[in-house]
Structures are given as C-alpha cells and as structure tokens.
Amino acid sequence: MSISIPEITLNDGLTLPVIGLGTYSLNGNAGANAITSAIDAGYRLIDTAYNYENEGTVGEAVRRSSIPREELRITSKLPGRYQAYDKAVTTIQESLYRANLDYYDLYLIHWPNPKQDKYVEAWQALLDAKKSGLIRSIGVCNFLPEHIERLEKETGTKPSINQIELHPFFNQEQQRIWHEENNITIESWSPLARASAVLRNETLGRIADYHNKTISQVILRWHYQLGAISIPKSSSPERQLENISIFDFSLTETEMSMIAELTRPDGRINNQDPATYEEF
Numbered sequence: 001m002s003i004s005i006p007e008i009t010l011n012d013g014l015t016l017p018v019i020g021l022g023t024y025s026l027n028g029n030a031g032a033n034a035i036t037s038a039i040d041a042g043y044r045l046i047d048t049a050y051n052y053e054n055e056g057t058v059g060e061a062v063r064r065s066s067i068p069r070e071e072l073r074i075t076s077k078l079p080g081r082y083q084a085y086d087k088a089v090t091t092i093q094e095s096l097y098r099a100n101l102d103y104y105d106l107y108l109i110h111w112p113n114p115k116q117d118k119y120v121e122a123w124q125a126l127l128d129a130k131k132s133g134l135i136r137s138i139g140v141c142n143f144l145p146e147h148i149e150r151l152e153k154e155t156g157t158k159p160s161i162n163q164i165e166l167h168p169f170f171n172q173e174q175q176r177i178w179h180e181e182n183n184i185t186i187e188s189w190s191p192l193a194r195a196s197a198v199l200r201n202e203t204l205g206r207i208a209d210y211h212n213k214t215i216s217q218v219i220l221r222w223h224y225q226l227g228a229i230s231i232p233k234s235s236s237p238e239r240q241l242e243n244i245s246i247f248d249f250s251l252t253e254t255e256m257s258m259i260a261e262l263t264r265p266d267g268r269i270n271n272q273d274p275a276t277y278e279e280f
C-alpha cells in the first residue's frame with residue numbers, strides 16, 4: 001500500500017511533501033532497507049545530514065528504489081566545522097560523492113553556531129552551489145529570526161526552509177508566526193519528541209481515541225495543520241505507514257488549542273538553544 005502525501009510549495013518554487021522520513025541512526029544495510037520500505041509506503045522526502053554518516057545509505061536506497069530520482073526530494077546538511085567558505089564548498093561536493101548523487105534537492109546549514117560567526121560564509125557557499133546546479137533549494141536549521149535577517153541583509157537571499165525543533169511540548173508559536181510573515185516554511189525536527197513522554201500524554205490520548213487514531217498520528221496531523229513539514233524517523237515499516245496515514249481525518253480548532261496548551265518553556269528535548277548551543 002502506498003499513500004499519496006500532499007505537497008507544499010516553498011518560496012523559491014520547489015515543491016516538497018508535507019511529511020518526510022527522518023534518518024538519524026538509519027545506517028548501513030538495515031538503514032537502506034528501512035528507507036526503501038518508506039519510499040515503497042509513499043515517502044518522497046528523505047532527510048539526512050553529513051553528520052549522520054548515512055548519506056551513502058540514503059543514496060543506496062535511492063538507487064534501489066523504482067521511483068524516478070526527480071520524484072524524490074533528498075535533503076542533506078552542512079556541519080558546523082565546515083562553515084568557512086572554502087570548506088563549505090568542498091563539503092557540499094563530498095556530501096554528493098558520499099551519496100553518489102548528482103544533486104541534492106535541499107541543502108541546509110545544520111546549526112548557526114553564532115559564536116563562530118561563519119554562517120554567512122556558509123550561506124554564500126550554498127548560494128554558489130545552487131547557482132552551479134548542485135542544490136535545488138537552500139535553507140537552514142535552528143536559525144533564530146536575527147540570524148535569518150542577517151543572511152538576507154548581507155546576501156539578499158533568505159532560506160526556503162528553517163528546520164527547527166517542534167513538537168507538542170515545544171510548539172515554537174512565536175517562531176511560527178515570524179516565519180509565516182516572512183514566507184519561510186518550517187520543517188519540524190523530532191516531531192514526535194523522540195517518542196518520549198509525549199506518546200503517553202493523556203490529552204493527546206483522548207484526542208487519539210476520539211478519532212480512532214494513534215497519538216503519533218494526532219501529533220503529525222497537528223504539524224500538518226500548523227503548516228509545518230514534519231520528518232518523523234522510523235525504522236519500522238508499520239510505523240512508517242502509520243505516520244503518513246493522517247490525511248483521512250482533521251483536528252478541530254478546540255483540539256488544536258488543547259494541544260497548544262501542552263507546550264512548556266523548558267520543553268526542548270536536550271535544551272539545545274540555538275542562541276548558545278554549538279554543534280560541529
């Protein structure tokens with residue numbers, strides 16, 4: 001069974017499905033099998049990163065798949081240690097070699113690392129790689145509005161996407177409003193809060209029972225109704241299918257408000273505040 005996932009259009013015209021597959025920890029042959037089963041189920045957007053050390057696994061799954069390359073959307077990310085312009089240029093090429101792909105559909109700066117003050121250089125490298133056809137769309141992860149404003153001021157171009165931590169315990173309302181006003185799509189990482197206590201939450205459980213759905217499905221439907229792309233990771237074919245079986249019901253405004261009330265100021269999974277946290 002294959003499910004058709006709706007798409008949205010980014011500010012540069014690229015279309016992306018509203019749900020993709022997260023691939024953190026999907027490596028090697030088991031990882032390629034898991035990604036292949038996701039593509040068979042209907043996933044077309046695959047999220048990897050240089051630092052996950054599985055760009056090769058993702059490339060292998062793309063080659064195993066019968067879906068034409070142009071129907072897939074493959075994302076990778078530039079690590080913090082390679083943000084200097086020359087290193088970023090080489091790393092994008094290395095990312096492509098690792099995956100054995102000719103281009104990425106989307107390439108993101110993984111973290112702003114503002115203390116290093118190199119993310120504008122990195123952005124310039126992404127812009128140049130886009131011009132030369134190595135990347136179709138460019139974006140960022142974990143950027144605060146002030147970081148994005150600086151990119152736009154210094155290079156004249158803003159990202160198509162900002163991939164940020166977003167789940168019911170950390171719903172990023174202010175960020176969502178800012179991104180909507182600035183026409184930048186939000187992509188939610190750890191959309192299921194890594195299957196933590198959120199999957200045992202009573203409010204979500206009541207809503208799930210009412211719709212005859214699972215809590216994961218309610219959460220992923222909530223992301224969709226917020227207008228965010230979500231990228232749940234699952235190694236299991238059953239849960240992969242479960243996570244995209246969300247287009248046959250909708251949450252009411254009251255239910256959306258009930259979920260909004262679950263957010264907490266300290267709701268981040270690992271307290272990674274992009275203003276200070278650094279990842280290399």
Ligand SMILES: NC(=O)c1ccc[n+]([C@@H]2O[C@H](COP(=O)([O-])OP(=O)(O)OC[C@H]3O[C@@H](n4cnc5c(N)ncnc54)[C@H](OP(=O)(O)O)[C@@H]3O)[C@@H](O)[C@H]2O)c1
Binds near residue numbers: 025047195216235
């Ligand atoms: N840009 C960034 O800084 C950043 C940071 C973190 C993550 N990411 C990306 O976002 C992706 C998703 O985030 P994540 O992997 O941290 O967390 P997540 O997708 O919120 O949760 C993944 C966990 O949930 C389980 N799971 C998935 N579907 C389930 C279901 N229906 N019922 C019960 N459990 C379920 C998975 O286990 P099974 O595999 O056993 O199903 C796994 O343990 C990552 O894989 C990565 O691609 C990006």
